[in-house]
Amino acid sequence: MTMYAIAVRESRAARVLSHAASVRITAAYAALLAAISVMLNALGPQAREVAVSRMSTNLHNLAHGRLSTLVGSAFVDDGGNICLWLPWLVCLLALGELIWRGKGLVVAFAVGHIGATLLVAAGLIVALKVGWLPFSVARASDVGVSYGAVCVLGALTASIPARWRHVWVGWWLGIALMAASGADFTAVGHVLALLLGIGLSYRLPSAVHWTPVRLVLLGGGAAFGYFVLSGSSEVATAGGVAGVLIALLASQVSRTRTDVSQPEFVPRPA
Template sequence: MIGGIFSRLARVRFTVGYVAALLAISCAILALGPHAHDVLVQRASTNLHNLAHGHVGTLLGSALVVDAGPLYFWLPFLTCLLALAELHLRTIRLVVAFLVGHIGATLVVAAALAAAVEFGWMPVSITRASDVGMSYGALAVLGAMTAVMPQRWRAAWVGWWVAAGLASAIIGGDFTDAGHTVAVVLGVLVSARFQQPVHWTPLRILMLAASAGFGFLMLAHHWGTMAAAPVFGVLGALAAHKVFHFVTGRAALPALPVVDDTLARPQPVATG
């Protein structure tokens, strides 16, 4: 019995290890108090100030410090998402998707903020803004789940998340909202290397629904975006679904036969 439990846990070893680390660090921060929390968040943030001073370790350390509401709410949903992805994508692919989304979105946002500060579009104070958490990596993993969606629903899945992400980034107006959208897109791009058939069971469909709901809350965490993102998401899903069927339908059309009209042409009459 114990051996069976360990064998099942071995299939989701990244999820178990990462969630255990998040739980331990989050509990330690709560025990140390608000001052320790503020200091740790500032030191682990992947803001322009830290990156400009060579604190590149924050690119990984920031994923271990979560400043996003009650632990008992987000940790079970994050565990569900990572476990489902690890079961379907396998451990190495999950790690790749998570790191590409977390680091890639962080660097894209940092570059955009640096340009905005340089041109005077944003205040210098933005360089010290806190930016920690697992949301970039988690949303990239959700985007990477494109690889295991049924072929007929894959385009709609991508269209929904990209459109909802763009709406949230535009309406939310915060740099983290833009980072969330970038992370989803990076996950979708990474998924092109992961495609494989998957047998969906009722339990895994339920886990997917919970994971998608959690991802939506990370994308649309303001009242305005919560109202607008689903509308744009549905429109994006319908548009992507239509484009997919149009393209595949055109590709499936039989080629027109080539008619040899040589015999139908008038033949020259030999003279002489």
């Protein structure tokens, strides 16, 4: 092997290590999720059931002061095949970390995971007091990464090029609102997390350049967001399409009003 070939290989290795260091929060979180899932699978269904029960951010646990569930619930899944969704979650989180750095990613995820959880809990308390929901909902299982991940998805809004931003917001809000129309509290939490992320996006750094790597990560992250929000529902997808059309119409009306409000310049005679 020539010295040139060795230098090229070392350069490539250095670039790989540099990219890996740029997403170390994502890598560490993904490794923990995988390790915990494997461990619970090895211990059996009963162990997972106990973990889900103790880590759920439901009203029963929160009312008993188990605030650790606000963090612990982000590391436990409900038993689905983690291999089917973890790679796409990694795409979403890695993109956020590349744009905002590790601290920004943690803030965005925490705002969605904790903020949406507490807002949903407040809504459930009201619903129980007025009799809209049965008291069994107080012990419902509520674990997973979805609130935090959806907030990260929404927080990408300010990084989307301005000419596509209204389409981006319309698509995701349309899907989330249609999914939430079934009065499922988790779906309502997704709407809240998405709105929190959209609001937070203008407080975080935005992407200046969209490199091929970032575009690939955006595609993977968007796929994860779509399946989390819609559950592959055709009705929710139709809601997304409707949201895009409404966003396009609103954008067109806004541009028309702006053009009308600007007086036409008429040169004065000398």
